[in-house]
Amino acid sequence: MEKKANVLVIGAGPAGLCAGIETGKSGAKVIVIDENTRPGGQLFKQIHRFFGSEQHHAGVRGFEIGEMLLHKCKEAGVEMMLSSVVWGLSPEFRAGVVREGKRSMTITADKVILATGASENSLMFPGWTLPGVMGAGAAQTMMNIHRVLPGKRALMIGSGNVGLIVSYQLLQAGCEVKAVVEILPRVGGYKVHANKIARLGVDILISHTVLEVRGRERVEEAIVGRGDRNLRPIPGTERTISVDLVCLAVGLTPLSELAWLAGCKFGYFPLLGGFVPLHNRGMETTVSGMYIAGDASGIEEASTAMEEGRLAGVGALESLAFISAAEADSRRKEIEQNLLMLRKGPYGDFRHKEKEKIYSEWKKVKEKAGGYH
Amino acid sequence: MSGKRLKKRPVVIIDCPEEIPCNPCETVCSQGAIIIGQPITNLPVTDEAKCTGCGRCIPVCPGLAISLLHYDYSPSEASLTVPYEFLPLPKKGQEVFVVDEKGRYLGKGNIIRVIPPEKNNRTSLVTFSFSKKLYKKVKYFVLKRENLIDETRKYEPGKK
Amino acid sequence: MRIEKHPVLPDRPAGKKVDIFVDGRKVEAYEGEPIAAALWAAGIKKFRYTRKEKQPRGYFCGLGRCTDCVMTVDGVANVRTCITPVKGGMVVQTQKGLGIWKKRQMSW
Numbered sequence: 001m002e003k004k005a006n007v008l009v010i011g012a013g014p015a016g017l018c019a020g021i022e023t024g025k026s027g028a029k030v031i032v033i034d035e036n037t038r039p040g041g042q043l044f045k046q047i048h049r050f051f052g053s054e055q056h057h058a059g060v061r062g063f064e065i066g067e068m069l070l071h072k073c074k075e076a077g078v079e080m081m082l083s084s085v086v087w088g089l090s091p092e093f094r095a096g097v098v099r100e101g102k103r104s105m106t107i108t109a110d111k112v113i114l115a116t117g118a119s120e121n122s123l124m125f126p127g128w129t130l131p132g133v134m135g136a137g138a139a140q141t142m143m144n145i146h147r148v149l150p151g152k153r154a155l156m157i158g159s160g161n162v163g164l165i166v167s168y169q170l171l172q173a174g175c176e177v178k179a180v181v182e183i184l185p186r187v188g189g190y191k192v193h194a195n196k197i198a199r200l201g202v203d204i205l206i207s208h209t210v211l212e213v214r215g216r217e218r219v220e221e222a223i224v225g226r227g228d229r230n231l232r233p234i235p236g237t238e239r240t241i242s243v244d245l246v247c248l249a250v251g252l253t254p255l256s257e258l259a260w261l262a263g264c265k266f267g268y269f270p271l272l273g274g275f276v277p278l279h280n281r282g283m284e285t286t287v288s289g290m291y292i293a294g295d296a297s298g299i300e301e302a303s304t305a306m307e308e309g310r311l312a313g314v315g316a317l318e319s320l321a322f323i324s325a326a327e328a329d330s331r332r333k334e335i336e337q338n339l340l341m342l343r344k345g346p347y348g349d350f351r352h353k354e355k356e357k358i359y360s361e362w363k364k365v366k367e368k369a370g371g372y373h
Numbered sequence: 374m375s376g377k378r379l380k381k382r383p384v385v386i387i388d389c390p391e392e393i394p395c396n397p398c399e400t401v402c403s404q405g406a407i408i409i410g411q412p413i414t415n416l417p418v419t420d421e422a423k424c425t426g427c428g429r430c431i432p433v434c435p436g437l438a439i440s441l442l443h444y445d446y447s448p449s450e451a452s453l454t455v456p457y458e459f460l461p462l463p464k465k466g467q468e469v470f471v472v473d474e475k476g477r478y479l480g481k482g483n484i485i486r487v488i489p490p491e492k493n494n495r496t497s498l499v500t501f502s503f504s505k506k507l508y509k510k511v512k513y514f515v516l517k518r519e520n521l522i523d524e525t526r527k528y529e530p531g532k533k
Numbered sequence: 534m535r536i537e538k539h540p541v542l543p544d545r546p547a548g549k550k551v552d553i554f555v556d557g558r559k560v561e562a563y564e565g566e567p568i569a570a571a572l573w574a575a576g577i578k579k580f581r582y583t584r585k586e587k588q589p590r591g592y593f594c595g596l597g598r599c600t601d602c603v604m605t606v607d608g609v610a611n612v613r614t615c616i617t618p619v620k621g622g623m624v625v626q627t628q629k630g631l632g633i634w635k636k637r638q639m640s641w
Contacts, residue, residue, distance in 0.1 A: 058400075059401075061494070134592055195474060201477075218589070342394050345394060
């Protein structure tokens, strides 16, 4: 079976859905494809209220934003293909797809927008493979989507926003959070998120790490200890905490296999999660007609992912002549203004700088290839 | 904060120390008592003279960082209104434990009012009273007093 | 343990209860939920044993990526239980090593 589209969006998370809405509402034939049985990516497990301004759904909970986006997708006439894995992507934009683990098909598109998101990093220590050690996001999926309590007493590794938010949500679901350990001498995430769990008595142990997790075929206890300035454990500072769940919240890595397959050039940007496909301000990669948005283009937040998805959509629309250059410029200007605002402050400035580096690396590659004017 | 204003009626307290791009508290305030302006990473500034103590800003704050302090709740007690997103909900008259910013026990308190979660998209507002002497330290309340790290055993490397 | 009441989320939607069979034991599950969730709710955390060291593994990434949670389902080995929906009457087995591969598994 073969299918054709103007725009193929891979990934139905916040970035992919917004790319679908942007292109669909301007008349393009759009397919948004996702391997999961439900659209929304990780939005539906976000039960906290989002930061931002009114036009960014500030104060609205993540899963409600998900509902809103799905409704808008419908209105924009976006075709949603779920339970469909894209296993390959050629430079001619032919995507190899397996539907429901059985039927094979191809989709040919004029433009491709990659919005494949990210995966959680892992951390290795003795006992890290015991059942009961899991990603913080995995625990969040289990409790907020599947409504099963991942554990009764938890230890959280990492105090970034994911670690802090998931700790709070574990408490909401009825799990005791024994401690959050953070190897750095400071809390990684927003102070307001840290305050939410600290005032409930959750110990946030800075300059601490997990040394070992023990148990008979499942997690029974964790040993944590203090780390020195070089992040090495200090002998004699160990203590044992009785837990049945250890959550790892130690960062995310962009999922960009399809960009590698399609021949995109990459750069290494550790502050944005590692290897990132180079792209320009309009989210176009080094492969003309192929765009990238959201965490796959560098780890940020759902709010920036949504804006990037729109930006990629505008680029695709313009090059397909669904909108005029003037219309594209005016849409881009508004979106870039929003992104500028979202990338301000102590948690935003560095992301802004890294993104600028990606744009300039993209330009260098394009100039070298002679394809940039 | 001026002591005089604090005594008259409840006044908003915003514990928002970092420049996060966020401003629903400013948007929701009909009195113009919370100012952020542009860029929206500015820290919120409260105008106590304008704040009527309505509490509408409490549940819209994504950081759950806003509370309402009433110093003169009674001759001997102050009260605090906080956002609450846990089960079970406390009941009016229930005795609770008041805690500081680190969850450290300060003393006992009583629930005065509970605005149920349906009113504010699943965020309840709970008002509780406590001794006036504690008004600067009290940040929250808990229903159960628990020691969170309950076991401190010596770690023996290699022992299984 | 299932989370029936939640302070923020609506009550757990009433799903269709079905039985699945895990190593011969009858386990109650909701149709359509991932096999891994049904097992965890029933207190089952060991999903397989590794080939060489015979160490237990369970639910880890929850995304279908890490393959830690694979089990033998209805005779098919290496099924990712965190993304495979429950169907009534499923026979789920703790997998040892790579499991037993069948021909039809490799030829869709």
